[in-house]
Amino acid sequence: MAGTLFVVSTPIGNLEDMTQRALRVLSEVDVVAAEDTRRSGVMLDALGIKARLVSCHDHNEDERSGQLVAQILQGQSVALISDAGTPLVSDPGYRLVRACQQAGIEVVPVPGASAVLAALAVAGLPTDRFLFEGFLPSKGGAREEALSKVLAHSTTTVLFEAPHRLLSLLGSMEAAGAGEREITLCRELTKRFETVIRSTVSALRERVAEDADQQKGEVVLVLAGATPGQARDAELEPLARLLLAELPVSRAARVLASVSGRKRQAVYDWLEQLSAGG
The missing domain is CATH 3.30.950.10 (Tetrapyrrole methylase, C-terminal domain)
Structure with a gap:
């Protein structure tokens, strides 16, 4: 039978935030795929976990995914971890998860710390x-x-x-x-x-x-x-700055008021603030 891919959250700083389930899973799997094996190795050693580590990061994930999928299909279980926190949140991993899903492999989340x-x-x-x-x-x-x-x-x-x-x-x-x-x-x-x-x-x-x-x-x-007013200002700001680069404030206000449907005086006051702020 095929193994399982576990997506395991690890502490973002304080090792006491490691869950009991995560400790068990990392102790039991055949392989731990880590973004940085040196950094993760230090953390796992501190937790008393002896694991076989392989790297899985932005530069090798496509190749590594194929290797790990093959191992899981042969019956091994793999845990995916990031440098800290929950994998895939501004970290590598989605290619491996997708490859496992496409191969019919069970992917199991082991939730925990998240910045x-x-x-x-x-x-x-x-x-x-x-x-x-x-x-x-x-x-x-x-x-x-x-x-x-x-x-x-x-x-x-x-x-x-x-x-x-x-x-x-x-x-x-x-x-x-x-x-x-x-x-x-x-x-x-x-x-x-x-x-x-x-x-x-x-x-x-x-x-x-x-x-x-x-x-x-x-x-x-x-x-x-x-707020609604702040949102409108943010949406109009790129155009406002383009107009200010080419036109005096009064003419830029006239154009922007026409485009936006806002009152000219209000637009003029806002453009003056933008102009003064640089």
């Missing part, structure tokens, strides 16, 4: 609906376009960000008119230097700029959803 859910739990923002965007593009027009869509969304949004880009991201949010939007910075969740800061975008940017420690470690941001 996304941990951040939502302490953010103090609505969680009945939320958008998970993961990491935005790192630079250029793609980053600006993605951020514009995030700021236009009406539900709570969860973002991952590299610590060295955190200050830049907050500055971009502020420049886009979201300075007074509620936001929670969750840094190093479950670890020794865990920090949860609830603030506005502008106030958080100032704090991060003043405290270099807030620009280190694993970062999760939870952003409040846009």
Whole structure:
């Protein structure tokens, strides 16, 4: 009989968050497929688990999936883990899961720690609906376009960000008119230097700029959803900036008011704010 693929969540920092079921599964499977075998090896050793580790990451997942599927069809069981938290959430693994499903192999989730859910739990923002965007593009027009869509969304949004880009991201949010939007910075969740800061975008940017420690470690941001007015502004902002690059504020306001159906004076005031903010 074929074996099973277990998709196993591991701690995001604190080893005490490892579930009893995950410990049992990782101890019993024939192979553990890990994003980084060295990092996962250290964690498994600390938990007293002796496992046969193979790598499964973005650069080898297609090839590795075929190998693992063949092993599972021969009766072996495999556990898929990521560097931390729940596999496939901004991590590799979906190709392996899909390959197993296409081969008729049972895929079993073993849930546990998740940075996304941990951040939502302490953010103090609505969680009945939320958008998970993961990491935005790192630079250029793609980053600006993605951020514009995030700021236009009406539900709570969860973002991952590299610590060295955190200050830049907050500055971009502020420049886009979201300075007074509620936001929670969750840094190093479950670890020794865990920090949860609830603030506005502008106030958080100032704090991060003043405290270099807030620009280190694993970062999760939870952003409040846009009000209807904020959503409209975010949707119109790319066009507004194009108009401002070519026309005086008064003429840009006339064109944008005609396109959007909004009152010219309100559009003019908004464009002046955009122009002043750079």
